[in-house]
Amino acid sequence: MSETNYDSIFGKMVLDQGYCTEEELAYCKKQLKDRAKENPATLEQLLISNRFITPNQAKRLKQVSKESTKEGKDAAEQIPGYKILGKLGAGAMAIVYKGKQISLDRIVAVKILPRRFSENPDYVKRFYKEGKAAAKLNHNNIVGAYDVGEAGGYHYFVMEYVEGKTLYEDLAKGKIFPEQEAIAITTQVASALAHAHNRGLIHRDVKPKNIMINSAGIVKLADLGLARDASDIELAKSEAGKAFGTPYYISPEQIRGEIDIDGRCDIYSLGATFYHMVTGRVPFEATTPSEVMRKHLKEPLVPPDHINTTLSAGASEVIEMMLAKKKEDRYASAEELLTDLENIRRGEPPLRARRKFNISDLQQLQDGQSIETEEIFDQQDMVSRYKVLIVILSSVIAVLVLLVIFLFASK
16 A cells, blocks of 8 residues: 555654654655555554554544544635635644635635634734734745634634645655755745845744645745744743754754844754755754754764765855854855855855855964964973073082182182
């Protein structure tokens, strides 16, 4: 049995609830494919048999899925001007449906906040914040926002429907992207980030699951649920010390819960995604999220061209600069990044990344020279001290000799 639509939805729900890791899900999907003819099974059965989830967890997920389907039918009757056509997926706090906007006769995606979350003011506030953030943006590489509102007790957010797949779906299958394809995808996301940053918005959750690719190959950055206005100091202070983001792709300053984060955190997350595309693995792996985040903070990055030896030196330099642990060492803006991406696309050196590395090397050389100079000065100082000591000792000996001669002469 090959992967069904139910398997796909069930797999997404398992990940969203944190019941298993991406690697565990990918392992079961491979099993599903390998045994499709001889010994068919469902993804749910394989996850349970491998002990990645428990039977009770699977039961709860099916119950949530059943309730969300009912909610979708109820919402279809409540939201004016839209017809719900089917379920697309479910996240940690919202369900997304495929719908039709009747007035314009176009297919849309409708995100609905379940009733159990509607009673929590924080969830509702965050839900509308995403809609308002998306409404500020108008770019070909960002999923467009159409409408947001409340009807019949349901809070809903209507957005552009993207016919295609997420970048995560290819990565979960083990795909390693050719360099030029990875550059093209990264370039489109960087263009989206440049647009958002210029309008004061930081995405804060750039990752493969939030990068969609439509049937024409156009990349769309999605999910502004964690987006924050860079000038919102009050919100920044309220979130101080808290890590917002996804462990495999989160920037060091987000892990530390710093207040003064900016667009460079998105550049780091995009760099982690770029790294994943060309190597087939995330920059840092571990068994727990906390250990992954510790590695982001402390562990040196294995250069991507050490893993994928076909990768050009220029692409590796760009990725390494994007993934610099200190934000001051990264690209200052998405526009700077775009310049280097265009250079490596044409087979030319990434001038900004190379200049950064050259300056770093020069600084290290200068630091080394200063240390050597200090050592030379220390050596010269020691020689001078020895010379003075010898002169003093010689003088003392001479005085003693004269004193002895004088005493003998007196006798």
